[in-house]
Amino acid sequence: MSASESAQSLIEKPVDDLSREEAVLELERLAGELKTHDEAYHTNDAPIISDAEYDALKRRNEALEQRFPDLVREDSASNRVGGELAEGFGKITHSVPMLSLDNAFSDDDLREFLGRVRRFLRYDPLMGDLAVTAEPKIDGLSLALRYENGKLVHAATRGDGTTGENVTANARTIADIPQTLPAGVPEIVEVRGEVYMAHADFEALNARMQANGGKVFANPRNAAAGSLRQLNAEITKSRPLKFFAYAWGEISDLPANTQMGMVETFQTWGFKINSLMKRCVSAEELLEVYHRIEEDRASLGYDIDGVVYKVDDLELQRRLGFISRSPRWAIAHKFPAEKAFTILREIEIQVGRTGALTPVAKLEPVTVGGVVVSNATLHNEDYIKGIGPKGEALRGGKDIRVGDTVVIQRAGDVIPQVLDVDLNRRPEDSTPFMFPDHCPACGSNADREVNPKTGRSDAVRRCSGGLICPAQAVEKLKHFVSRNAFDIEGLGAKQVEMFFEFDMDKGGVRTPSDIFTLRERDSSSLTKLRSREGWGAVSARKLFDAIDTRRFIDLNRFIYALGIRHVGEGNAKLLARAYGSWEAFYEAMKAAGDPTSEAYRDLNDIDGIGATVAEALSQFFGEEHNIAELDRLLEQVTPKDVVVEDTSGSPVAGKTLVFTGSLERLSRDEAKSQAEALGAKVSGSVSKKTDMVIAGPGAGSKLKKAQELGIEVISEDDWFKLTGAD
Template sequence: MTEKSDSAAAVAVEALTLEQAEAELKRLAAEIAEHDKHYFAEDAPTVSDAEYDALRKRNNEIEARFPELIRGDSPSQRVGVEPTSGFGKITHSIPMLSLDNAFDDDDVRDFVGRVRRFLKYDPLMGALGVTAEPKIDGLSLSLRYEGGKLVSAATRGDGTVGENVTANARTIADIPTELKGKAPDVAEIRGEVYMAHADFQSLNARMAANGGKVFANPRNAAAGSLRQLNPDITASRPLRFFAYAWGEMTSLPADTQMGMVEAMGAWGFAVNPKMQLCESVDELIAVYHGIEEERATLGYDIDGVVYKVDRLDLQERLGYVSRSPRWAIAHKFPAEQAFTILNDIEIQVGRTGALTPVAKLEPVTVGGVVVSNATLHNEDYIKGIGQDGEPLRGGKDLRIGDTVKIQRAGDVIPQVIDVDLDKRPADAEPFEFPTVCPACGSHAVREIHPKTGRQDAVRRCTGGLICPAQATEKLKHFVSRNAFDIEGFGDKQVDAFYTDGLVMAPADIFTLEERDRRALTKLRNREGWGAVSARNLFEAINARREIDLHRFIFALGIRHVGEGNAKLLARYYGSWETFYQAMLKAHDHDSDAWAELNNIDGVGTIVAEAVTEFFAESHNRDQLTALLEQVTPKDAEKIDAGDSPVAGKTIVFTGSLERMTRDEAKAMAERFGAKVSGSVSKKTDLVVAGPGAGSKLTKAQELDVEVISEDDWFELVGG
């Protein structure tokens, strides 16, 4: 792309200069032609429908403003692409054109208005009949019958010449090889080859089982199946066909669009039962929205609704403009949105214990991808409450059986954005979010943010070590570098050992060697292992049977307890037994142990809640008992504070410190063997108060705790 066209691409159509418009039309012609090749010739689109439609719309708007710049290779002057060399060619006796698009209700009103103005159709002349039918998302096909017998079948191709797929078309059950009843001597029937959802899923399952490549969506599957050089492959694919248009006819069996389609049905073709005749714009739009909400239940893909003037004499008067008829238009669905049915809500447990609800949907194609799952984020989202507490979807909750609108934008995970209460089943019940983990039965809790007082949006499993949904990730964390750091025991080994049932919990790591001695199949004989590597692993495991207390605490994978907090807890409590007993007592929020835990500077309520919930679970305590039979956490290293006057004392710093930062003060106190707390309690030994000290100073005075200044502190610890 040239620098000139690059800059033009960022300019609004109404602001383009003549030179920019010329460069932009050149760029658009080349880009759209490339996309057409991938879509029509290769059945492998490279952009979403929304992106493609936006390119064509921009091209049309520029051409409308600068009609003198319309190019010979403009996308507005052509249909599809030239046929590939793999098939013979058939010239259409009457060109196969495409339709202009409408993207919203106003575009439909404009379409009907243009038709009326062109025809000078006075409302007093009566209703202007317009048909509405689902726009099938498949591959266009033209079938030629002579004397009632099928003689040829051709794809759209470039609109003038298509690919000869006659042998393949004959294998499709919906395409009669001989017409029923009295048909014209020459009859070209046009319609869409497609694949039903159920057939698409079965085909993809069969392809995957045989090691083949699966299709992205039913349209690609239908197009790829019809355009096989070997008709036997096409015959093995479950293709279907809807008839809805015609080309050359030696005589017409009806004088309306509805009548023609009815005649096709009588000749033996499948025609769409959803086709309706409307007499007003409002009726057309109502049919559109009705079909839009039924989309997932039709059993096949559609991407919009097609409107056609019903009377054939009026169609003839209206004629064509460039590549499209004036008497028809396709009202496209939003490319990244669709209505479907919420079949179920499944709770998945993530590696951190988060319980995430997932919508199990009736499959529907959105933006070229078949969507059957969507995120529901959390339980408040299901209830219709946003992160800010404001109502979502007008405060409407989501229930199994609902008709919901989903949105998929680019690579973003699809999400449910609306629900149609008018279609809610009478027996639909509000969804009850589980308060226990579906994977292990442990409590699932929502933490309270201490500052806002609001619950966390996510509910989490407290099962930790015993939760199978979290097991492998927890084990990987347990053996990681800053935890037990067992050499040769990485992610790959964790996955393999867990799958084979060798290591299901941390304690199993340390009994692996003993169990291996009794096993019929030794570790050294397993794929990827040998005598040396097995021996090295066992030695690495045994080297970690004694471990620093802070590493042991960190290895447990308690939520909110990272390396820093693990060191804080280890340093404060000193030994595993002291820490463990304190955490058991701290589960009672009225206890001194709970207050003491919260007073540790740097801990806070969120960490305290997470730690006490972890130890409150009997499953976790059982796992710890088994683990502690194999390993020994070493007491935290005692600081040699010499004759420090603050060794072993609990210190609180408050107010503005002028000679050191708060972190420096904390580090200094710990260096002299003191413990630093974040709040004042009856266990506090000393408060160091700077200017602006407030409630902590008041609390110290109430409890008769000794208070000194910052200068006094430096004098106390020796300058």
């Protein structure tokens, strides 16, 4: 086993299965990883893993330290709060350390926390209720504000918990932070809280940054932290930062004897406090607050990542005290990091390059796994209805509607998806979503293909607009000019995108036929291609010449260039060979629009084509928009007939053959290629038009039908004798 494989095996091994020697190595790895992530999050405001992944590393480290307490390292994350201080700021030592909180990840973790508190205090139920406050855990940057004689003297970030960065000048620019406090406040007051950015302000800031060519922020927490820690206070002043007060450090005289009372006092001093803070007296009450806040998370307008519980009585807080880096009297109940409740505002139908109609949920923005999510996939129309791929009920058969409160999930880099619906919060006037049967971009029919073997409809509804659908146009054009299609030199993907953005009277290209009128339109346009950035007289002329060289093109390339679903290079060659000319192919495809027609049966019988391709072709040529564009294109381009080799001496030239059963001396593809080289057509089914059947061992229904129709049947050996290949 290599060193990397050995290290990976340790990472995946449960803590209880690690030996002492392995634990030493694992604790060393965890110390290094957690230090890196602490610096990325606290110092650089640019986390590189999600909260859930970070919490998992912390829990593994703590579990190892509990199992091997004598192996705890000096650089362990359990001995550290926050990260290194950023360069460029002065330092302020906190008179009272700014510690972090332990985390709870389940309802049982909360009950265990309450149990530990009661056991430590030897709290007798006869003493009355144990009151605990619950408040949203704001996802921002912690800040300590020191006031002396009612005046703000300095502001400091958490830093490493002992020493923070001096951001006083920046803090003074935040409207929610009072510069002075009312008369009668204690001589020394240090108010602590969280600097954050509201969702609407975050979106507006990112829009401005993008418009000015700046770097956008990943989420509101990063935006708030990056804005507060600017060396230029004028930049901070231009950023819409807010502040919630919820705690304190050094204070010369406590104005209240409860957590709730202290926070309410802050409000009278001019600070903003969170109105969702509640005082509870049981685990059930606390959990009710937790789950209600979790469900309301998306509508708050700012990011939270859990609920913080604190013992309300300050004397009990004093008795409980602290353990290493966190208080015994408080805990943070984190939300599941990859799931969140939010409101579905709209269902938007997006049309992909293959014509697939994909429903996208437009959501009230919510942060999930460290990323602001405002869109989520709804997969397809059956998923919206609550129907699975085999007809089974999804989400208990609940459909998804606009206005619903939904649960979304984001795991790793996977596109967020809607998992469930809270029917208890569904608006009374809601109605089921009606999935469109016409393309929202071009108005063409949007159909679901039916699998001829199973009779089951495809999960995806697709636009039949093909060449004229604007939603598909750019990708269709890229395909049209690609190497195995028209292969126009100097007209690649980037150029296609550029021409698509031009106005039509200034050299725009929207459809394939527009490519071949470029030279003519350019000559009469006031905006010449040669005068545009990146172009000149020579490059423009070369492009026009390259386009002209492709006005005559092989039939198979022309068919492939049309971008018809299921018609790749191989099928395009089959079709070109079967019909020989564009005129024959074109007329046959239009006639094949009737699935009961002989033309459709002939198409379906071409060996290698089958019902799926036949259906795609009949849909494409059954769409008037496509026919109109083809007519325009054929005014500019001439598909060349297939060159037929001289097979006058071949015994099977012009005949329609069917191979069936197990061929023993050559593969089915080899047999087909051999027959076509001899001028024969190979079909996949037996009909009155079949001239000969070559049957190997195991031949079944095709052989029987040939015998019923009186069609000549020969063996594989006879085939070799007939063709002279033996």
